[in-house]
Amino acid sequence: MTEPEATAPAQPLRVDHLQVAYGEVVAVGDLSISVREGEIYGLIGSNGAGKTSAIKAIMGLLTPRKGTVHVFGKDPVTNGILTRALTGYVPEVSILYDALTPREYLEFVASVRRLEGFRERLVDFASALQIEGEMDRAISTLSNGTRQKVLLVSSLLHQPRLLILDEPFNSLDPRSVRIMKDLLGAYVRGGKRSILFSTHTMEVAEKLCQRVGVLDRGVLKGEGTLQELRSQVRLPDATLEDIFLELTTDREQLSQIVDRLEAA
Amino acid sequence: MTLDWKERLRLANVLYREVTFQAIYALKSGNVFFSGDRKKQSEGPQLAQRRVLQSKITVAVLFLLTFLASAVALRFGRSYFDTSLSTVYFDGAIISLVLVVLFSLVWITGLQVALPFVSSQATTALLVLPLSEEDASWVSFLAFMRLFDAPLITALLFFPLVVGYSLNSVGAGLAIVPGVIATEVLALALSLLTARFFSRSVSGASGGSWSSLVVRWIYLVLWTIPSLVITIFITFSVQIITTLGDWQANDPTALQSVFALFPFPYGFLSASLSGTPGTGLPAIAVPVLLAIIYFVLVVFSIQWIHGAPLALSRISTLSPAKRNAGTELTLTTPAVAVLKKDLRIASRTPAYAFLLLLPLLDAFVLGLFTYLGSPAPFLAQRYAFAGVTVAVLLATFFGPVFFATEVIGFSMTRTLPLSQRTLIFSKTGLIAFVYLMAFAVVAVLVSSRVYDFPSFVLFAVVELPAVVAAAFLEIGVLLERAKQTGVPIASLYSGAWWTTLVVVPGLLVSIAPLALYSYVTLPYLPPLGWMAVVSLALVLIIGSIVLHGKNVPV
Numbered sequence: 132m133t134e135p136e137a138t139a140p141a142q143p144l145r146v147d148h149l150q151v152a153y154g155e156v157v158a159v160g161d162l163s164i165s166v167r168e169g170e171i172y173g174l175i176g177s178n179g180a181g182k183t184s185a186i187k188a189i190m191g192l193l194t195p196r197k198g199t200v201h202v203f204g205k206d207p208v209t210n211g212i213l214t215r216a217l218t219g220y221v222p223e224v225s226i227l228y229d230a231l232t233p234r235e236y237l238e239f240v241a242s243v244r245r246l247e248g249f250r251e252r253l254v255d256f257a258s259a260l261q262i263e264g265e266m267d268r269a270i271s272t273l274s275n276g277t278r279q280k281v282l283l284v285s286s287l288l289h290q291p292r293l294l295i296l297d298e299p300f301n302s303l304d305p306r307s308v309r310i311m312k313d314l315l316g317a318y319v320r321g322g323k324r325s326i327l328f329s330t331h332t333m334e335v336a337e338k339l340c341q342r343v344g345v346l347d348r349g350v351l352k353g354e355g356t357l358q359e360l361r362s363q364v365r366l367p368d369a370t371l372e373d374i375f376l377e378l379t380t381d382r383e384q385l386s387q388i389v390d391r392l393e394a395a
Numbered sequence: 396m397t398l399d400w401k402e403r404l405r406l407a408n409v410l411y412r413e414v415t416f417q418a419i420y421a422l423k424s425g426n427v428f429f430s431g432d433r434k435k436q437s438e439g440p441q442l443a444q445r446r447v448l449q450s451k452i453t454v455a456v457l458f459l460l461t462f463l464a465s466a467v468a469l470r471f472g473r474s475y476f477d478t479s480l481s482t483v484y485f486d487g488a489i490i491s492l493v494l495v496v497l498f499s500l501v502w503i504t505g506l507q508v509a510l511p512f513v514s515s516q517a518t519t520a521l522l523v524l525p526l527s528e529e530d531a532s533w534v535s536f537l538a539f540m541r542l543f544d545a546p547l548i549t550a551l552l553f554f555p556l557v558v559g560y561s562l563n564s565v566g567a568g569l570a571i572v573p574g575v576i577a578t579e580v581l582a583l584a585l586s587l588l589t590a591r592f593f594s595r596s597v598s599g600a601s602g603g604s605w606s607s608l609v610v611r612w613i614y615l616v617l618w619t620i621p622s623l624v625i626t627i628f629i630t631f632s633v634q635i636i637t638t639l640g641d642w643q644a645n646d647p648t649a650l651q652s653v654f655a656l657f658p659f660p661y662g663f664l665s666a667s668l669s670g671t672p673g674t675g676l677p678a679i680a681v682p683v684l685l686a687i688i689y690f691v692l693v694v695f696s697i698q699w700i701h702g703a704p705l706a707l708s709r710i711s712t713l714s715p716a717k718r719n720a721g722t723e724l725t726l727t728t729p730a731v732a733v734l735k736k737d738l739r740i741a742s743r744t745p746a747y748a749f750l751l752l753l754p755l756l757d758a759f760v761l762g763l764f765t766y767l768g769s770p771a772p773f774l775a776q777r778y779a780f781a782g783v784t785v786a787v788l789l790a791t792f793f794g795p796v797f798f799a800t801e802v803i804g805f806s807m808t809r810t811l812p813l814s815q816r817t818l819i820f821s822k823t824g825l826i827a828f829v830y831l832m833a834f835a836v837v838a839v840l841v842s843s844r845v846y847d848f849p850s851f852v853l854f855a856v857v858e859l860p861a862v863v864a865a866a867f868l869e870i871g872v873l874l875e876r877a878k879q880t881g882v883p884i885a886s887l888y889s890g891a892w893w894t895t896l897v898v899v900p901g902l903l904v905s906i907a908p909l910a911l912y913s914y915v916t917l918p919y920l921p922p923l924g925w926m927a928v929v930s931l932a933l934v935l936i937i938g939s940i941v942l943h944g945k946n947v948p949v
Binding site: 190191192209211212213215216218220222226227228230231234235237238239240241242243244245246250253254257263266269282 | 739810
C-alpha cells in the first residue's frame with residue numbers, strides 16, 4: 132500500500148472533550164481519551180452509552196459538536212484520506228454490499244487501498260476464520276457471523292496502525308472469538324500498532340485490554356488499567372464487571388429490580 | 396383457529412407499514428436516519444407511508460394518461476391511423492393494445508415491489524405468531540397488494556369508464572371489466588414468477604462462474620421486456636394498426652391468430668358489444684370461448700398468487716460453499732474498482748440493470764426501425780441522430796440512479812481512503828459508458844443506411860463531453876446530498892424525489908449542444924464545430940466547479 136506510515140506522528144488517537152449530538156439528543160457529552168502505541172484500549176459501556184457515536188466521530192463519519200479528535204495528529208474530518216489509510220474499522224452492524232461476494236468485496240477494498248503484498252495475510256486470515264469456502268457466495272446469503280468475519284479480514288488486510296473495532300465479537304462463534312482474541316493480542320505485540328475496541332462484554336475487555344474507559348450515558352466515568360480502576364472504586368479484588376456496575380449503576384436499585392423479577 | 400378478514404387486514408396493515416418503512420429508510424446508508432433526531436424517527440413510519448402513497452398515485456396517474464390517450468384514439472383515431480381495418484377490429488385492437496401496455500406496467504411495477512418486499516424480511520414477524528399457513532399467506536398477500544392497490548383499482552374503475560364513454564356503450568364498458576381483471580391478475584402472477592426466479596437463480600447465486608453470469612444477464616434482459624413492449628407498442632402503434640389492416644385485406648388467418656392471443660379476445664368482445672354492425676353471435680363465439688379459457692387460467696392464478704408472496708419471502712438462496720474456492724483477488728485502480736463494483740451490483744439488481752439496459756434497448760429499437768424502414772439516406776441520417784439524442788437523454792436521465800447502487804454499503808465505503816473526486820469520476824465513467832454503448836448499437840445498425848457516416852460518428856463524439864458535464868453535475872450534487880441524508884434506494888417506490896430533481900439541470904446541460912446544432916446557425920464554424928465548442932466548454936466549466944476541492948474523502 133501507499134506509505135502514509137512514514138509521516139505519521141506517534142500518538143495513534145487523542146480525543147479531547149468530544150461531544151456528539153443528534154439535534155437535541157446528546158449521545159456523547161464529554162469524552163477525553165487517548166490510545167497509546169502498542170496498546171489495546173477498551174471502551175466499555177451499556178447499550179446506548181454512546182460508544183458507537185464516539186467511534187463514528189473518531190472515524191470522521193460524524194462531525195463532533197464540540198471537542199477535537201486526532202488520529203496520528205490529524206483531524207479525521209479534514210484529513211480523512213490519510214487517517215482512513217492508517218486505520219482499519221469494523222462497525223457494530225455488518226454493513227456490506229449485499230449483491231457482491233466476499234471475494235469481490237475484498238477486491239474492491241484492496242483496490243481502493245492500493246494494496247500490495249497482502250496475499251499471504253489474506254490466506255492466513257481466511258483460513259483461520261474459515262471463510263475460504265464462502266468467497267464466492269453472495270454476501271446477502273451469509274450469516275451475520277460470516278459477514279462479521281469478512282469485515283474483520285477487510286479491516287486487517289492493510290495492517291492498519293490503528294484498528295478500531297465496534298463490538299467486533301457480537302456475532303462470532305466461540306472458536307472465532309478465541310482466534311480473534313489471540314490475533315488481536317499478537318497484533319499489538321510489536322508495539323507499533325494499537326487497537327481501540329468497544330464492547331459491553333466485561334470478560335473480553337478484562338482479558339484483552341491494557342486500559343479501559345468506562346462510558347455511561349455519554350460521559351466517561353472512569354479510565355485506566357484494571358488496577359487503577361480498582362483503586363478508583365476502592366475495591367481491591369473487584370472484577371471489571373464489579374467496577375463497571377460500581378461506576379454506572381445504583382446498586383440498591385439494581386437489587387430491587389432483581390428482587391421484583393424473581394417475585395414475578 | 397382461522398382469522399376473520401378484518402383481522403387479516405389489520406395484520407396486513409402492520410406488515411405493510413413495516414415494508415414501506417424498511418424500503419424507504421432502513422436501507423439508507425450509515426443509518427443516518429436512525430442516528431437523526433428523535434422527532435424524525437417517530438415520524439418515520441408515517442412519512443414512509445406518505446411517500447409510498449405518493450408513488451402509488453404517480454403510477455395511477457400514468458395509467459390514467461394511457462387510458463385518456465386510448466379514448467382519443469377510439470373517438471378520433473381512425474382518420475389519424477388512416478387504416479383499412481374495420482371498425483370492430485380497430486376498436487378491439489386499440490383496447491387490446493392498452494391492455495398490453497397495462498399488463499406490462501403491472502408486471503414491471505409488481506417486480507419493482509416484489510423484491511423490496513422480500514428483502515425487507517417483514518414476513519418473518521409472522522413466523523412467531525400462532526397463525527395457520529392459510530392465514531399467514533393471506534396476510535402476506537394483502538400486505539403485498541396494498542403496495543400497489545391504487546394503480547390496480549384505478550385501472551379497474553377508469554378503463555371500463557373510458558371504453559364505455561369512447562364507444563358510447565355501457566355494454567362495451569362492462570365487457571372490458573373481466574379483461575382488466577385478467578390482465579392485472581396474469582401480470583401479477585408473472586411478476587411474482589419472475590421475482591421467484593430472480594430470488595432463486597440470481598440473488599443468491601454464487602459469483603465468479605460464467606454460467607451464473609449468463610443466467611443473470613438472461614434474467615436482466617427478460618426484466619427489460621415489459622418496458623420494451625411499452626416502448627414498441629406506443630412508438631409503433633400506427634404501424635401495428637396499419638399491418639393489421641393489411642392482414643385483414645390479404646391474410647385474414649394472420650389477423651385471426653393475433654386476435655386469439657391474450658388479451659385481444661377481451662378487446663374484441665368489448666368492441667363487439669358497442670353495437671357495431673356485423674358482429675353477431677357467430678363472429679364473437681370464438682373470442683368468447685377464448686376469453687373463458689383465459690379466465691380459467693386467471694382463476695388458477697388467483698389460487699397460486701395468494702400464497703406466492705409468503706413463499707417468495709421464504710425462498711432459501713444459499714448456494715453450496717466451495718471447499719477450495721481460493722483467495723485470489725484481482726486488483727485494479729480505485730476508480731476502476733468503484734466502476735467494477737457498480738457494474739457487478741447493477742448486474743445482480745434488476746432495478747439498476749434495467750436502467751443500464753434501457754438506453755441500449757431503446758437505441759436498438761430506433762436503430763432497427765431505421766434499418767428496416769429503409770428510408771431515404773437523408774431521413775436515415777436524421778433517425779440516426781435521433782437515436783443518439785435518445786441515448787443522451789436516457790443516459791443523463793437514468794445516470795443519477797447509478798449513484799444509488801451504493802445504498803447501504805456506502806457507509807463502509809466512507810471508511811476507506813477514497814476521494815470524492817475518484818467516486819465522481821467512476822460514476823461519470825459509468826454514465827459515459829452507457830451513452831457510448833447506446834451510440835455503438837445505433838451506429839452498427841445504421842452504418843449502411845446514413846449518407847454521411849463520419850458526420851454521424853462525429854456528432855456522437857462531440858456530444859460526449861456534454862454528457863460527461865451533465866454526469867459531473869448530477870453526481871456532484873447527489874454526493875453532497877448523500878453525505879447529509881444517506882443514499883436512498885432509487886426506485887419508484889422509494890420517494891427519493893431529489894434523485895429525480897437533479898436530472899433537470901443535467902438534462903439542460905446535455906441537451907444544450909444538441910439544441911444548438913438543431914436550431915441555431917452561428918457564423919465562422921459549421922454547426923458541428925459550434926456543438927463541439929459548447930460541449931467542451933460545458934465539461935471544462937462544470938468539471939472544474941464540481942471537482943474543485945473534492946480531493947477529500949467520500
